[in-house]
Amino acid sequence: MGFAVEAENLVKQFGEIRALDHLSFQVREREIYGLIGPNGAGKTTTIRIAATLISPTSGRMKVFGQDVVKEGAEVRKLITYLPEEAGAYKNLSGFEYLQFMGRFKAEDRSKVQTMVQDAAEISGLGDRLKDKAKTYSKGMKRRLLVARALMTKPRLAILDEPTSGLDVIHSFHVRGVIRKFVEQHGVTVLLSSHNMLEVEYLCNRVALINNGKIVAEGSPEELKKRLDVTNLEEGFAKVVGFA
Amino acid sequence: MLKGIRNIVSKELKELLRDPRILVGMIIVPLVMFPLLGLVIQTSMESAERRLQTITVGVADFDKGEWSRNLTRYLSSSPNIILVEITATNLNEAVAHLQANPDATDLIVIPEGFSANISAHKQATVEIYSVFSGKGLTEGATSSIISQLLTRYNRYLAPDVFKAEANSIVKGQPIEIDPRALFQVMSSQVFVFPVTISILLVFAMQIAATSVASEKEEKTLETLLSLPIDRFTILLGKMTGSIVVATVGAVAYMVGFNYYMTSITSGLGSQVSVDLESLGLAPSLSSYLLLGGSLFVAILSALSLAVILSAFTEDVRSAQSYISYLYIIIMFPMFLVMFSDINTLPLALRIVAYAIPYTYPMLAAKAALTGEYLLASFGIVYVSVFTIILLYIAAKLFATEKILTAKLRIRGFRARILRIS
Numbered sequence: 001m002g003f004a005v006e007a008e009n010l011v012k013q014f015g016e017i018r019a020l021d022h023l024s025f026q027v028r029e030r031e032i033y034g035l036i037g038p039n040g041a042g043k044t045t046t047i048r049i050a051a052t053l054i055s056p057t058s059g060r061m062k063v064f065g066q067d068v069v070k071e072g073a074e075v076r077k078l079i080t081y082l083p084e085e086a087g088a089y090k091n092l093s094g095f096e097y098l099q100f101m102g103r104f105k106a107e108d109r110s111k112v113q114t115m116v117q118d119a120a121e122i123s124g125l126g127d128r129l130k131d132k133a134k135t136y137s138k139g140m141k142r143r144l145l146v147a148r149a150l151m152t153k154p155r156l157a158i159l160d161e162p163t164s165g166l167d168v169i170h171s172f173h174v175r176g177v178i179r180k181f182v183e184q185h186g187v188t189v190l191l192s193s194h195n196m197l198e199v200e201y202l203c204n205r206v207a208l209i210n211n212g213k214i215v216a217e218g219s220p221e222e223l224k225k226r227l228d229v230t231n232l233e234e235g236f237a238k239v240v241g242f243a
Numbered sequence: 244m245l246k247g248i249r250n251i252v253s254k255e256l257k258e259l260l261r262d263p264r265i266l267v268g269m270i271i272v273p274l275v276m277f278p279l280l281g282l283v284i285q286t287s288m289e290s291a292e293r294r295l296q297t298i299t300v301g302v303a304d305f306d307k308g309e310w311s312r313n314l315t316r317y318l319s320s321s322p323n324i325i326l327v328e329i330t331a332t333n334l335n336e337a338v339a340h341l342q343a344n345p346d347a348t349d350l351i352v353i354p355e356g357f358s359a360n361i362s363a364h365k366q367a368t369v370e371i372y373s374v375f376s377g378k379g380l381t382e383g384a385t386s387s388i389i390s391q392l393l394t395r396y397n398r399y400l401a402p403d404v405f406k407a408e409a410n411s412i413v414k415g416q417p418i419e420i421d422p423r424a425l426f427q428v429m430s431s432q433v434f435v436f437p438v439t440i441s442i443l444l445v446f447a448m449q450i451a452a453t454s455v456a457s458e459k460e461e462k463t464l465e466t467l468l469s470l471p472i473d474r475f476t477i478l479l480g481k482m483t484g485s486i487v488v489a490t491v492g493a494v495a496y497m498v499g500f501n502y503y504m505t506s507i508t509s510g511l512g513s514q515v516s517v518d519l520e521s522l523g524l525a526p527s528l529s530s531y532l533l534l535g536g537s538l539f540v541a542i543l544s545a546l547s548l549a550v551i552l553s554a555f556t557e558d559v560r561s562a563q564s565y566i567s568y569l570y571i572i573i574m575f576p577m578f579l580v581m582f583s584d585i586n587t588l589p590l591a592l593r594i595v596a597y598a599i600p601y602t603y604p605m606l607a608a609k610a611a612l613t614g615e616y617l618l619a620s621f622g623i624v625y626v627s628v629f630t631i632i633l634l635y636i637a638a639k640l641f642a643t644e645k646i647l648t649a650k651l652r653i654r655g656f657r658a659r660i661l662r663i664s
Contacts, residue, residue, distance in 0.1 A: 014648075051469045054644040073471070081469035087461040089254065091261035103250045104470045132261075145466075158469075 002065070004029045004156050004188035005050060009059035012045050012212075019045040020056065021212035027156075027205075032182055032189040034199040036236060037209035043192035044084060046209070047160050050190060051081035063156055082149040084160040084192075087133075087141065094129035094136070094144050098151065105152040115151040122177050123147035138165040146174050150181050157181075159191040163198060171195075175202055196233040206232070210240045247472040248480045255484025258457075259450060260491075269446055269492035277499030284503075291384065298385050299325045299346040303337035308358025314369070317396050318351070324392070338372070348385040349373045361400070369393060413522050420522075434581055435497075436608035440538060441577045442496050444545045444601060447489035448566050451549040454481050456562030465647065474641040478634075482546045489542070530610050533619050537607035540626040544600050545573075547633035554640045555649050576602035580609060600626040 005027035012020040020042045027033040035043040048054045049061055052072040060067060066074045088097050098119045102112040120129055123143040133141060142165045149157055162178065163171040175198060181187045193199050199206055200220045208216040208223075216223055216239050220232055227235040259265050302318060304311045319326040327344060331337035334352060341350045352370040360367035371393075373386040411422045426433075458464035467477060548569060553562040576599050579585055585596050585606075596602050603622025610619045640646050 048465075051465070053465055053468055053647060073473070076469060077471040079469065081466060083462065083465040085462045086466055087463050089258050089463060090461060091258045092254065096257065100250060100254050101466075101470070104247055104472055148466075 002029055003027060003062075004031075004064060005033070005190055006062045007046070007050075007059070008061070010046065010049065010056045010061060011058040012042070012049065012054070013057040019212055020049075020059075022059070023209070023212060023214060024059075025207050025214060025217065027188060027190055029188050030182060030186050031204040032178070032191065032202050034203035034206040035190070035192040035209055036194075036196065036199055036206055036232065037192075038240075041209040042212040043209055044160055045212075047081075047158055047190065047192055050156075051079060051158050052076055053081075078155045079158055080149040080152055080154040080156075081158045082145055082160060082162060084164055086145050088136070088144055090134035091132060093132050094123075094125055097133060097144065098129070098148055101148050102151065119144075119147035119151035122150055124173065139167055139170050142166050143170060143174065146177070150177065150187070153181070153185045153187060155186075156188045156190060159189060161193055162191055163193075163195065171198070178202060196231060196236070200232055208232075208236050208239055215239045246476065248476050248483070251472070251477060251480025252483045252487075255454060255481055256487060259454065259484060259488045262453070262457075265450065265453070265488060265492070269450075269488075270495045273492075273496040273499040275499070277496075277503040281503035295323075295384055295388065297323050297325060298348050298388060299327060299344060300349045300351060300385075300389060301327045301329045301337070301341040301344070301347050302351045302353065303329045303331050303334070303340075304353045305355045306353045306357040310358035310361045310367070311353040314353065314357075314396060317399075318392065321392055323388070341374070347374065348382070349389055351389065418522060425522075433609070436534075437577045437580045437605045438500075439493060439497050440541075440601075440604050440608065441573050443489055443493040443538070444541065444573050445570060446492040446496075447485055447542050448545050448549040448569060449563060450488050450492070451482060451485040451546045452553040452556075452562040452566045453559050454485055455550055455553040456556050456559045459556070460558040468641075468646070475638050478550065478637055478641045482543070482550065485546055485549075486542055530607075530616070533610060533616060533623070534604065534607045536623050537604040537619060537626065540623055540630050541601055541604045544626055544630035544633055547630060547637045550637045551633065551640060554637075554646050572599050573601050575599065576605055580605040600629045 003026045005025075007023060007025050010020045010023040011018070019040075023042065023046060025033075035046060037043050045054070049056055049068060050063060052068050052075050055069050060069070062068065063075045064078055066078070068075050088094070089100075092100065095116060098116045099112060102115040102119075106112050106115065120126070123129070123140075123146070125140060125143060125147075128136070128140065129144075133144065136144065142163070146159075146162055149159060149162075157178075159178070163174050166174060178189060178191075179202060182189060189202075191202070203220060205217065205219050206223065207214045216227070216235070218226065223232060223235050224230065227238050229235040229238060300318070302315055304315060315326070315328065318324060325346075327341075327347060329337050329340045329350070331340055337350060337352065341347045350372040352372065354368060354370065357367045357369070371386055371389055373382060375382060408419075409421045409423070411418050411420050411425050413425075455464075458467060468474065549566055552565050552569070556562040556565060576596055579588070579592075579596050580602065585593060585602070588596065600622075603619065603626055606615065606622060607619040610616050640649070
């Protein structure tokens with residue numbers, strides 16, 4: 001099995017700030033790979049590079065063998081991206097928003113309709129999808145956006161804090177959907193999260209990032225064993241030296 | 244390359260036309276406000292006109308001579324005047340008598356010596372006093388009516404030695420039309436076109452800036468840029484949506500404004516009948532094409548400018564505020580074209596006017612009158628080059644991470660671009 005994502009010596013400099021410092025990792029196909037780290041560790045920068053939104057200062061990243069800088073347009077055909085603070089078009093209804101997004105992935109009207117039906121099921125928003133997005137709560141908006149990211153069954157779903165803003169019940173629902181999608185549709189997921197419970201539940205492998213560098217990598221079980229801790233939070237604290 | 248543009252344009256139109264700020268502020272308000280304003284003015288003008296159909300005027304004849312009686316007879320025979328003859332010994336007494344009649348609006352005082360002066364071929368005087376009570380439009384108008392009547396009586400007594408006829412020279416041909424009448428008719432090209440073009444450009448800029456800035460404010464831009472669609476298509480889709488909405492807004496504005504102007508002018512009544520086509524002053528097909536071409540490239544450049552500027556902002560409010568700084572390059576040529584001939588301006592001002600791309604569509608609107616087709620055609624080329632440069636910059640911004648990371652801060656007179664993570 002090949003790699004869905006290959007990051008090699010990624011460096012990203014914002015003025016005097018070095019957000020990524022020779023970061024390298026690989027995501028296998030059909031796995032859920034999590035990036036964990038404190039604020040400013042470089043998770044979102046890594047994810048934005050994978051989503052072709054920003055370019056690395058040096059180093060390179062490939063998605064299914066395509067270079068995210070040189071072949072950005074090809075990469076965008078393979079991915080969907082859910083930003084951490086994403087919004088929906090407030091004057092469009094949930095249905096209209098999903099249709100708008102679906103049309104970029106499928107020209108066939110019936111395929112778009114199927115996507116929208118899938119999204120309706122994933123989001124669990126029911127009839128509220130007929131309402132304008134500006135009437136949605138933060139949680140409802142997030143469910144709509146997660147549904148949008150998964151409905152096209154992309155080869156790689158890039159999810160930045162997928163359960164951000166969701167309550168316990170809806171977070172549980174979304175995690176279940178992500179897992180189900182990976183199993184049923186062979187979707188690869190690259191996600192970032194602050195929530196260690198979420199990462200342990202969802203991810204096949206995780207990378208602990210601090211100051212733009214990967215400080216530990218492996219499956220949650222491996223990491224716990226290797227670091228001799230009971231959970232990832234404890235492990236992370238131990239690795240970055242504040243425990 | 245433009246695959247998906249229909250989807251983007253359709254989304255833009257839905258988003259923009261459902262935005263209350265645009266729907267109400269740019270479309271509904273002008274459509275309702277101007278006709279309402281026009282209706283109010285028309286109603287009050289009609290009411291004033293009705294009042295002016297018959298006015299009550301007092302006349303105090305302190306002369307009691309042949310010519311004062313002749314004048315009084317002349318005034319009382321006027322069809323729209325109810326003349327009240329006041330017997331008094333002095334002005335104050337006459338005013339007191341006049342005020343006893345609530346309908347009386349003016350007092351004509353014929354002083355002693357009036358007839359003697361006329362008989363001796365000396366200049367005689369008549370005094371008109373208008374009652375001022377702050378009740379509206381008719382107060383000044385009544386004294387004008389009386390002045391006109393008195394002028395007519397004056398001409399009757401001593402006709403003018405000669406009469407001056409005002410005519411015009413249009414495109415080198417002498418034409419028997421009063422230049423004031425011609426100007427009144429031509430005012431649509433001289434005033435309405437520059438104003439309409441300015442409104443259209445301002446609307447287009449505002450809408451394009453709102454469109455880009457709201458993507459940033461609502462945090463939808465990152466998602467949009469990660470979609471499998473060419474970035475230039477996104478840019479063009481946004482600009483097309485903005486052009487459509489700006490045109491709808493400008494049409495709504497002009498429909499409302501036209502109704503307002505019609506309401507006022509119909510209240511005033513028009514005595515002018517000028518066939519512009521026979522004078523060669525009606526816009527021809529080629530002048531319309533010239534105006535259309537000039538306007539199209541000017542709108543595109545305005546949109547590109549707005550997109551570039553709004554790319555450096557974080558929200559709609561700051562985008563609107565930055566865009567307002569650009570209004571000067573629209574308003575400046577508008578006033579110049581409306582109130583002056585650019586070629587007669589000092590050299591420095593002329594250079595500035597011709598350097599501003601938005602001068603040219605206004606000149607193109609004037610081209611039917613001035614015949615400066617060459618300048619208007621040059622303007623299309625000039626603005627096209629300017630637009631291509633701006634589009635290139637806008638496309639570059641959209642194609643790189645700068646659209647997400649660039650930020651403009653204006654503090655005092657200093658502007659600088661900061662890059663943030």
